[in-house]
Amino acid sequence: MTLAINTPSTVTYAFDSSVPEKVQKIARRAMAGWASKMDHPRFFQLSNEEPGITFTMADLPGRRVGEMRLTQECRDAICAATAEIRLDNLTFRDPHVSKKDKMATAAHEVGHALGLDHSSGGINPNNPGKCNDVMKKILMFGTSCSPSTPSQGEVDAVKHVYGLSDT
Numbered sequence: 801m802t803l804a805i806n807t808p809s810t811v812t813y814a815f816d817s818s819v820p821e822k823v824q825k826i827a828r829r830a831m832a833g834w835a836s837k838m839d840h841p842r843f844f845q846l847s848n849e850e851p852g853i854t855f856t857m858a859d860l861p862g863r864r865v866g867e868m869r870l871t872q873e874c875r876d877a878i879c880a881a882t883a884e885i886r887l888d889n890l891t892f893r894d895p896h897v898s899k900k901d902k903m904a905t906a907a908h909e910v911g912h913a914l915g916l917d918h919s920s921g922g923i924n925p926n927n928p929g930k931c932n933d934v935m936k937k938i939l940m941f942g943t944s945c946s947p948s949t950p951s952q953g954e955v956d957a958v959k960h961v962y963g964l965s966d967t
């Protein structure tokens with residue numbers, strides 16, 4: 801079982817100084833997409849003290865647009881996880897990449913930080929019914945297979961991890 805960050809209740813986050821204001825806005829909107837679907841508008845809270853998630857910019861290899869690194873630290877048998885979300889410099893500074901696709905990337909990496917693995921949802925843009933998961937391994941930029949808000953199934957999975965399920 802994945803050790804989720806900041807369980808239970810809220811997840812704290814911060815931006816590294818490398819992250820431009822425009823990218824911060826996109827990341828905040830991506831987190832708001834998760835939070836509103838979870839009926840928990842204040843699920844994410846900015847905290848520069850001990851952020852659970854730190855966003856940073858990086859030059860990622862190949863066609864990688866984002867990645868998440870989890871670090872687990874244990875002190876006196878109490879373990880805590882923190883995540884670093886790295887957003888690709890080229891992609892996020894490229895004005896030709898839409899805000900929606902950047903948001904889809906951020907939402908995907910946030911999903912990893914919240915403990916989700918890749919979904920087995922389809923990547924076929926002609927079959928949009930299978931494109932609702934932000935946790936698909938490959939986001940198809942510029943198509944409906946690049947959703948910027950999580951599907952109900954993904955939201956339910958995170959609610960379960962964080963003890964927010966109704967049942």
Ligand SMILES: [Zn+2]
Binds near residue numbers: 908912918936937
């Ligand atoms: Zn991924």
